[in-house]
Amino acid sequence: LSATALLALYRHGAVSPVEVTRALDRLTQALRTLTLADGRLAAFQGGEMSSAERVAVARAHDDALGEVPAFLSRGRYHRLQGRLLMAIVDAGAPAEGPWAQTACAQPLAFEVVCGKDRLITNGGWSMRQPERQGFRLTAAGSTVTLGEISVMEPLDGRFAKALGPRLEGRTFRVESRRHEADNGVWVELAHDGWVQRFGLVHERRLYLDIATDELRGEDRLTALPGVRVRPLASPFA
Secondary structure, eight states, X not given: OOHHHHHHHHHTTOOOOHHHHHHHHHHHHHHHHHBOTTSSBOOOTTXXXXXXXXXXXXXXXXXXXXXXXXXXXXXXXEEEEOSSEEEEEEOSOOOOGGGGGGOOOOTTOXXXXXXXXXXXXXXXXXXXXXXXXXXXXXXXXXSOOOTTOOXXXXXXXXHHHHHOSOEESOOOOEEEEEEEXXXXXXXXXXXXXXXXXXXXXXXXXXXXXXXXXXEEEEEEEEEOTTOOOOOOSSOOO
16 A cells, blocks of 8 residues: 555544554664665665655654664664764675566675765666666675676566566575674674685675764675685776
8 A cells, every 4th residue: 555545544534454554664664774864765775866855755654763773674784873974784685586676786785974975875776767777786886896797687688578677696695793882883794696606705894983983894705615716807896
């Protein structure tokens, strides 16, 4: 049901179904977590760079108090919040099957804002921009790219006409661990999307000092035991 339909139900004194209410609660929690300090949404997995006005309208019914959830869906997204500095990181693998039509191949990508100033962003692709499929590739996200190729790529040609522009390629795992203390937040992430081609795992660590608004990051490419590391045709970026 759309927001308009729900509003019509409320105006007529009708009670919305329990399933709809629960879905709205989950969506509201996700919206709160993924809203950046400048009022717009973080651009992950088909979420375009929407305006702060659109987000404000979507959150008009949100009267929840207390802290914003620090992560979603068992760690699918992590939010690091300081006094002025905020970072949100994509800590999950892209969707598969029919759901992959809006997925992006940008594991461990993150966005950073300081107050209302955007410091690091993603491409911000969505289904409204079908001709800009390149924005779904690894290089369009704020993450590590190897050999000038993408971890996964969208279908094209007759396959895309039949199945839609699904993201295709070998599936991979993404792991994340979160540590919190009074003075900071530490997130450790890793994905094995480069193992098949290059024998390397991408590890990313982010630490936010809450008191000083200092964000520290580290990227590492490591080899798995017993896996041969293949030479890169071009350097990492």
